[in-house]
Amino acid sequence: MSGEYVPLVRPTWDAVVRELDDLRAFGLDAVLFGGWAKELLAGWRYGPHEDIDLLVVCPEIDRIDAFVRASGRAPFAAKRHAHKRAYRSEGVLVEALHVVPAADGWTTRFFARHVHRWQTPLARDVALGERRIAVVTADNVRAYEREHHLVEAAFYAEHPQFEAEIRARYGDTRMPYDKFFDGPGGGEA
Numbered sequence: 001m002s003g004e005y006v007p008l009v010r011p012t013w014d015a016v017v018r019e020l021d022d023l024r025a026f027g028l029d030a031v032l033f034g035g036w037a038k039e040l041l042a043g044w045r046y047g048p049h050e051d052i053d054l055l056v057v058c059p060e061i062d063r064i065d066a067f068v069r070a071s072g073r074a075p076f077a078a079k080r081h082a083h084k085r086a087y088r089s090e091g092v093l094v095e096a097l098h099v100v101p102a103a104d105g106w107t108t109r110f111f112a113r114h115v116h117r118w119q120t121p122l123a124r125d126v127a128l129g130e131r132r133i134a135v136v137t138a139d140n141v142r143a144y145e146r147e148h149h150l151v152e153a154a155f156y157a158e159h160p161q162f163e164a165e166i167r168a169r170y171g172d173t174r175m176p177y178d179k180f181f182d183g184p185g186g187g188e189a
Contacts, residue, residue, distance in 0.1 A: 009091030011036075011052050013128065019052055019094055020133055026067045029057040031123040031134045033097060033141075040126050041138050051093040055122070055136060057106060061085065061098045083110050113154035119143055149174065 016036055023030035034053025038044035056064055064085045079086030086095045099106045106118040119140050125132040156163045166173050
């Protein structure tokens with residue numbers, strides 16, 4: 001790797017569907033998350049998407065690593081953490097959040113410090129043209145966003161060197177996750 005910056009390609013709905021299909025063909029249970037899920041659930045239109053966020057349900061995160069290797073996708077090291085993997089797929093940044101299945105539900109352990117418990121059901125099928133795709137439920141988005149300050153605290157505990165830089169760059173360290181489902185028009189479609 002040359003270290004040269006390669007700009008990311010903005011994802012499209014075709015790229016979203018291709019990622020879900022490819023993960024499923026590899027035997028991984030993938031669920032649409034993030035801005036794309038918000039768009040499908042309640043018509044959120046923040047602007048062009050920068051990446052594709054997915055929940056990938058599997059016992060071990062090594063299965064996601066195996067998918068990335070076997071499919072020839074390029075790992076994105078800056079976003080590799082114990083709870084997620086990121087990679088480029090045809091130039092599109094994909095962030096795969098690891099969700100561990102258990103008899104009593106699903107969990108994600110953020111930075112080995114905060115355990116998030118996903119609600120049942122985790123996802124529901126949503127129509128996308130003539131297809132149906134698995135999309136995280138609005139209740140799970142709300143619960144995740146309510147707890148995001150705990151994820152951020154775990155991040156800064158793991159990487160204290162970034163807190164001052166992010167505060168200087170953006171004015172604070174809090175991401176505005178609480179603006180979507182609690183406002184007018186929010187909720188599950």
